[in-house]
Amino acid sequence: MSAQPVPHAVPPIALITGGSRGIGRATALLLAERGVDVILTYLSAEREAQAVVGEVEARGRRAVALQLDVGRSGSFEAFAAAVRGELRRTWDREAFDFLVHNAGIGGYTPISQTTEALFDELVAVHFKGPFFLTQKLLPLLADGGRIVNMSTGLARFVSPGFSVYGAVKGAIEVLTRALAVELGPRRIAVNVVAPGGIATDFGGGVMRDPELQKAVAAETPLGRLGEPEDVAGAVAMLLAPESRWINGQRIEVTGGYRL
Template sequence: MGMLTGKIAVVTGASRGIGRGIALRLARDGAFVVVHYGRRRHEAEGVVSEIQQHGGAAVAIGADLSTIDGIHQLYSELDIALRELRGDYRFDILVNNAGIGQILTMEEATVDSFDEVMNMNVKGPFFVTQRALPRLRDGGRIINISSFVTRVASPSVFTYSMSKGAIDVFTRALAEELGNRSITVNAIQPGIINTEMNAGTLQHQDGQQYAAGLSTFNRWGEPEDIADIAAFLASNDSRWVTGQCIDASGGSRL
């Protein structure tokens, strides 16, 4: 029996990268996983297949979380799927992972680029969580994916950094709000992880040296490094931890 047997987890942006890693790990620990995707249906279905091949259970649901209509679509499909597959629309774990990276300085930013990153990285998680609260069981878990750029000044990703700063504040305020329901709320702050979002950095030797050199371990991170922390935060072992932003950058810029 896995630590999460009988639990239902919703992981946003789970078709690739960190989200995929978290979905696979939570399923391995026994959770039934809802693999949310934005546009990459084929990849999301691949994650579901991989989970099923290892004896787990999962379903893929697509929705654009940068719009309120898309968030409404997510929950209308989710309610139907969970009632059909599990007999109840409620769930236990929400992982707010869906987001976009954006390499733009303050000078390069436009109103459109600002709105794009804020809609996806701030408005999305806020309203996904707002809609989740009546569906989330008491004693549940909310895990937000932030970034080490909230600690390490990174002007090359200016608006992105601001968006993740909002997630850190959201995490603490929500933890206080939900304490009376025994729901923990924590954030993970990855450094540079080997995902498609960072492919531009990691495809060149200079970028590889930069990424590895940030960490005291002299390597960049892998999705599994983050997924294992998420597994702890999703489990009963983390019951006394809430409102925390956990640096997961391999000791970058200590």
């Protein structure tokens, strides 16, 4: 069963996981500026999420925030029901248009020190979660819609301590191509964005370290660390009408780090 496309006059709706801060927040605000309404999720930062809702509304768009733990796939059916309810209550619609898998956690340890618990958590949040959340939300995603997954530059280059994180993001890149093929009959384009070092609080704010920032900038042709808005721009580009023929692609947003 698939949702039917909505009239073009109706503003599109994007569902962004992990939208309370960082890249998710920047994406929500940029999309709002471009006429897109937003459903964003948060894990525990409800106050921050509601602040983003207010910022979206200040840009003339509608938004709601819903709690979601992407590492608990058993909660996805109830979450999908909550999304369906908000679509009807807030928009009088049965479907949304864009799904952006942004939520994630950091987990940086050498292979010799990686515990099974950390391994399982990273797989659950970064691979199993997006896989089964997509599955549960497909009936609510409009035909002709878009999905953007989030990978990492670490799926291309390697740094010590990022083995599991890089590997599960590599799995997301393969899943992106599989989804692009399987959802083709519904005209749903699926792509993946791979950021490099971004100045956010992700992973305990590791990229806030001035010395690490200098080291990353030194290996980046554009000479600086990335900002959340840099990644948001790439996501918004993939959701724009002009990008309708881009499908199954990996877009790296690293400023050319380690080319």
